Amino acid sequence: xxxxxxxxxxxxxxxxxxxxxxxxxxxxxxxxxxxxxxxxxxxxxxxxxxxxxxxxxxxxxxxxxxxxxxxxxxxxxxxxxxxxxxxxxxxxxxxxxxxxxxxxxxxxxxxxxxxxxxxxxxxxxxxxxxxxxxxxxxxxxxxxxxxxxxxxxxxxxxxxxxxxxxxxxxxxxxxxxxxxxxxxxxxxxxxxxxxxxxxxxxxxxxxxxxxxxxxxxxxxxxxxxxxxxxxxxxxxxxxxxxxxxxxxxxxxxxxxxxxxxxxxxxxxxxxxxxxxxxxxxxxxxxxxxxxxxxxxxxxxxxxxxxxxxxxxxxxxxxxxxxxxxxxxxxxxxxxxxxxxxxxxxxxxxxxxxxxxxxxxxxxxxxxxxxxxxxxxxxx
Amino acid sequence: xxxxxxxxxxxxxxxxxxxxxxxxxxxxxxxxxxxxxxxxxxxxxxxxxxxxxxxxxxxxxxxxxxxxxxxxxxxxxxxxxxxxxxxxxxxxxxxxxxxxxxxxxxxxxxxxxxxxxxxxxxxxxxxxxxxxxxxxxxxxxxxxxxxxxxxxxxxxxxxxxxxxxxxxxxxxxxxxxxxxxxxxxxxxxxxxxxxxxxxxxxxxxxxxxxxxxxxxxxxxxxxxxxxxxxxxxxxxxxxxxxxxxxxxxxxxxxxxxxxxxxxxxxxxxxxxxxxxxxxxxxxxxxxxxxxxxxxxxxxxxxxxxxxxxxxxxxxxxxxxxxxxxxxxxxxxxxxxxxxxxxxxxxxxxxxxxxxxxxxxxxxxxxxxxxxxxxxxxxxxxxxxxxxxxxxxxxxxxxxxxxxxxxxxxxxxxxxxxxxxxxxxxxxxxxxxxxxxxxxxxxxxxxxxxxxxxxxxxxxxxxxxxxxxxx
Numbered sequence: 146x147x148x149x150x151x152x153x154x155x156x157x158x159x160x161x162x163x164x165x166x167x168x169x170x171x172x173x174x175x176x177x178x179x180x181x182x183x184x185x186x187x188x189x190x191x192x193x194x195x196x197x198x199x200x201x202x203x204x205x206x207x208x209x210x211x212x213x214x215x216x217x218x219x220x221x222x223x224x225x226x227x228x229x230x231x232x233x234x235x236x237x238x239x240x241x242x243x244x245x246x247x248x249x250x251x252x253x254x255x256x257x258x259x260x261x262x263x264x265x266x267x268x269x270x271x272x273x274x275x276x277x278x279x280x281x282x283x284x285x286x287x288x289x290x291x292x293x294x295x296x297x298x299x300x301x302x303x304x305x306x307x308x309x310x311x312x313x314x315x316x317x318x319x320x321x322x323x324x325x326x327x328x329x330x331x332x333x334x335x336x337x338x339x340x341x342x343x344x345x346x347x348x349x350x351x352x353x354x355x356x357x358x359x360x361x362x363x364x365x366x367x368x369x370x371x372x373x374x375x376x377x378x379x380x381x382x383x384x385x386x387x388x389x390x391x392x393x394x395x396x397x398x399x400x401x402x403x404x405x406x407x408x409x410x411x412x413x414x415x416x417x418x419x420x421x422x423x424x425x426x427x428x429x430x431x432x433x434x435x436x437x438x439x440x441x442x443x444x445x446x447x448x449x450x451x452x453x454x455x456x457x458x459x460x461x462x463x464x465x466x467x468x469x470x471x472x473x474x475x476x477x478x479x480x481x482x483x484x485x486x487x488x489x490x491x492x493x494x495x496x497x498x499x500x501x502x503x504x505x506x507x508x509x510x511x512x513x514x515x516x517x518x519x520x521x522x523x524x
Numbered sequence: 525x526x527x528x529x530x531x532x533x534x535x536x537x538x539x540x541x542x543x544x545x546x547x548x549x550x551x552x553x554x555x556x557x558x559x560x561x562x563x564x565x566x567x568x569x570x571x572x573x574x575x576x577x578x579x580x581x582x583x584x585x586x587x588x589x590x591x592x593x594x595x596x597x598x599x600x601x602x603x604x605x606x607x608x609x610x611x612x613x614x615x616x617x618x619x620x621x622x623x624x625x626x627x628x629x630x631x632x633x634x635x636x637x638x639x640x641x642x643x644x645x646x647x648x649x650x651x652x653x654x655x656x657x658x659x660x661x662x663x664x665x666x667x668x669x670x671x672x673x674x675x676x677x678x679x680x681x682x683x684x685x686x687x688x689x690x691x692x693x694x695x696x697x698x699x700x701x702x703x704x705x706x707x708x709x710x711x712x713x714x715x716x717x718x719x720x721x722x723x724x725x726x727x728x729x730x731x732x733x734x735x736x737x738x739x740x741x742x743x744x745x746x747x748x749x750x751x752x753x754x755x756x757x758x759x760x761x762x763x764x765x766x767x768x769x770x771x772x773x774x775x776x777x778x779x780x781x782x783x784x785x786x787x788x789x790x791x792x793x794x795x796x797x798x799x800x801x802x803x804x805x806x807x808x809x810x811x812x813x814x815x816x817x818x819x820x821x822x823x824x825x826x827x828x829x830x831x832x833x834x835x836x837x838x839x840x841x842x843x844x845x846x847x848x849x850x851x852x853x854x855x856x857x858x859x860x861x862x863x864x865x866x867x868x869x870x871x872x873x874x875x876x877x878x879x880x881x882x883x884x885x886x887x888x889x890x891x892x893x894x895x896x897x898x899x900x901x902x903x904x905x906x907x908x909x910x911x912x913x914x915x916x917x918x919x920x921x922x923x924x925x926x927x928x929x930x931x932x933x934x935x936x937x938x939x940x941x942x943x944x945x946x947x948x949x950x951x952x953x954x955x956x957x958x959x960x961x962x963x964x965x966x967x968x969x970x971x972x973x974x975x976x977x978x979x980x981x982x983x984x985x986x987x988x989x990x991x992x993x994x
Contacts, residue, residue, distance in 0.1 A: 227647065227654045228630045241899070253647075253654035303652060318653040322642070354673035356628065356649055428630065428673055481770050490898040494869055495771055497905030501929065502778040504846055517902050 171406045172205045181210055182392025184383050185399045187217040192248045192259060194401040195219060197414035199267055199326065200251060201407050208324040213269040214386045216379050221245045221260040223343055226253050226317060230355035230427045237347045238522065245343060249423045252328065254317030255358030258343055262334030264375050266382060268327045275325040277303050277316060284331065287385035292370055311364035333375045334367040348523040350434030355427065424456040438515055445469040449520065458482050470512050474503060489524040496521065612666055612686050617648065618657060619678040624650045626677045629670050638664045645683060648676065663687040782929035785845060787965035790924040793977045795984050797940050797955040800824050803987065815882050823884040825912060828983035829935055830856045830876035831990060833910055836976045838968050839933045840909050850967060859908030859928065862895050869895055872908045916940060922958050932967050936960040
């Protein structure tokens, strides 16, 4: 497999134009090559840049008579589907502690954990040629080509199972107006302990009609066969793609942060980073949970009821037994949270300011402080 | 022939009468009528009938093969402007790919939103695939026929669209629509606090007015006026009202209460920054190498304040109005007011009395980082026995800070400016900073306040005072 950088490809394409035009965008260059099949590999391991590149290709490249395969992997990140609820799908507290970012992709489906031991494949086609089974067959054939004895099968639900039991790949897709893309993951050597730690709900008691992930037992390909590695697997899938679709495309490297070749991509990556997209796009949901409040001397149970729309707290009711803390305090605090984001930072700021305004009483202060911390922890 | 033409004429007049009935519904139809009465066997189909309903179309089979024969009558295409004739259409769910039968609908737009042609109105999630449903024409969403998250099948009625000009209010607000989403929201995480740690770029001297931007900006100003509405450079003289959020109201109330109960007044002094600047210049590289952070001015003032607070315990104490007691504290937690794009936050450096300059710089640095990454927790911001506010970052020369309840005093630092001062009978130019101490006179009397401030001055002007415990 010949690896070429993007600039090489430009140089070798029929581009007499190239010298005339100082800057060509990626789609211009692709059109110039006149090829109907192209394989791209990302130079970046930033989840947002890579997702932005997918969107860019979907929006800007003419896919009517062309297919593309995009190979990418990322530093640890959790990726939720377009219509999912991050509080329900992953443990945001653990992710914050470990510095794992959250991204919401534009395709549907469930939540996945990415890290450098996970490889992603995106198949771009026109809407007519959209065929997920064929795409998955490329992956399974590639794996079988490397290890003929390996039992990898694609299921009806577009998962790939190893030995019929363990999920090694999940799928998601997006159908636009004229084009479509289908992407899937492939677990090669991901950190499974970290995966299980982050793919748990942030707090209990969430009621939502957001798309729910279906949890499955997972395994790494390298657990099964330690002689494999991510690069070999990527190369194998790339050749199999060429074989299956009859292309002869080399793997071209792409830098998703190159604004000159990919005009508008920085803005797309920023959109994906914004709180309004990642958290604000959560379908309406409610949290209804009880939790314990402890003091040096006593314990009590408090309840929390919140309705959240677009990530903003619309109603909030925190009930604490009146013998533990004056009702006005907990009520006031709940009222102060309304209209704010379901965000631990913003709530901490409000809580800190609120704590300064309550009349001085060491005991109440302590209790209120505990309450505030506990509420923030649920975000 | 004659009868034919008479018939034709009658039909045409009937047809014209129908049109002139001025039925809205008909008017949208494009109509073309070409009559060629001379043509034998010309096809002239008028499928109109009296009492037309909206869905009937009036078509005339245009005998294109008419050829060179001139037409007796020729009426051209006419189309009335769609802006005056609104029509509600029902948009159906598109057919699904790959033999999928149903999906969940997720609305992107709401009732009353105006959409352009081809703009995405909703997405349907089927089996891990997200399918966009664009609007077939420009118009306003009239009704959503399926609640969010519900299942729909291919071909099921999805929503109603009123075709036509965009809604009146939308047209008026081209600039308002562009009204930036709350500045808090729009900021990508990268651009949080300005210059951080060492110069801890805090506040205008009103630390109590916390959380300014955050919750306020969450309430979008829905009637944000267009600044130059008529595009001719004449500013529109409108006003818009934004409701004060609860937290702001509460803090305002608390501040005012504090002002009413405390006997607040301010004492000033000036500090010669030359020695501390020199110390900084001499040691900044070594400091950076050893501690990996920059040496700033803040640590000097924080340490000086802690020292002075231990010396004047009443400045570190506070009056408990409910029990009528004075609470003296033997630890020093200094709140440093920090201005972030999202509003004011006041992280606390705890136990300063036991820290040296390096420790203080490290803590300031950590807190600055956390503030920048929006990771400050409640425990980072709770409490504090004394506050330092730095107006100098914004260029303030002189000013009276306001006490941050429930504390008794606040130190305001201002800008460092070169000023001519009298040293040993001569005029010299020195970098000078005015400092202000606002204090509660119920607890702290004048002598204590002035001594306190002088101590801070002494330490910052000559850090050796700390070493010698003078």
